[in-house]
Amino acid sequence: MSQALTITAARLIRDVPAAEVRIDDALIAVSSLMTSVVTARRDTAGVPATRGQATIRRLMKAQMALVDVSGDILRVHGELADIGRETAGYDLHECPSIAEAGTSVRAAAA
Template identity: 65%
Template sequence: MSDTISLAAARLQQQVPAAEARIDDAIIAASSLMTSVVTARRDTPGVPAVKAQSTIHRIARLQTVLVGASGDALRIHGELADIARETGGLDLHECPAIAGAGDAAMAATS
């Protein structure tokens, strides 16, 4: 494997999981925000429930978008692992979940 491929693989092996973790952090933050907004709406006397409804709806949409982004990140991870396997840029021991899936797929085609 060339040094260029090794460097790219090493960089991606750090960046992809980091991106996945940051998306998870954003999902957690949005969920915490939702809890705080709904709790504040419920617990604030004299404020009609309708006042925060649009905000709650926007947070729910935000959560949906983030969950979609999380799924996309996981698909990206799988696609990059496939590319690495094809180019010899991945030591299968470094990505056990992907390596196991690849082994099962290879066994099915044999």
Template identity: 70%
Template sequence: MHTEVEPIVTRLQQDVPAAEARIDDAMIALLSLTTSVVAARRDTAGVPAAKGHAMIQRLAKAQMSLVDISGEVFRVHGDLVTIGRETAGYDIHEDCPLQESAVVPLHAVA
């Protein structure tokens, strides 16, 4: 690997998984908020079911936006891997702490 490329690769190896993890954290936080909002609506006496529905729709829309963002970042990750292989013969997945756990069998989450 070229000496001038090493700091770039090192930074990307840290920044890409960190960004992916932060997006996951944001999705989890938003799902938690959505759960709290729906539970509060359900558990508050005298609140009609239709009350707060627009807010729940906005939360669901925000969640889908995060899912879209996550997909875009994963595509960027793939593009970086391709560039690394083509230009330096390097695989950014090497030393990537999230790589081993990135693929989860469906039976593990079902």
């Protein structure tokens, strides 16, 4: 395998799981915000149930958008793994373990 291909693969091994984690972190943050908003509405005396409904709907749309993005990134991950098998002959059964084991390759990409 060429040095350029090794460096490219190392970047992808680092960047794809990192993107997946960041999307999950964003989904957790929006979910926490949703919990806080609904709790605040419920616990604030004198606030009608209809107050904040538009905000809650927007947060729900943001959650769904993040779920869609997460699915797209997972599909990209699978497609890149297929390309790696075809192009470089990688045998990628468990991408996260390969990402953890690739520290020497990652250093070359930095």
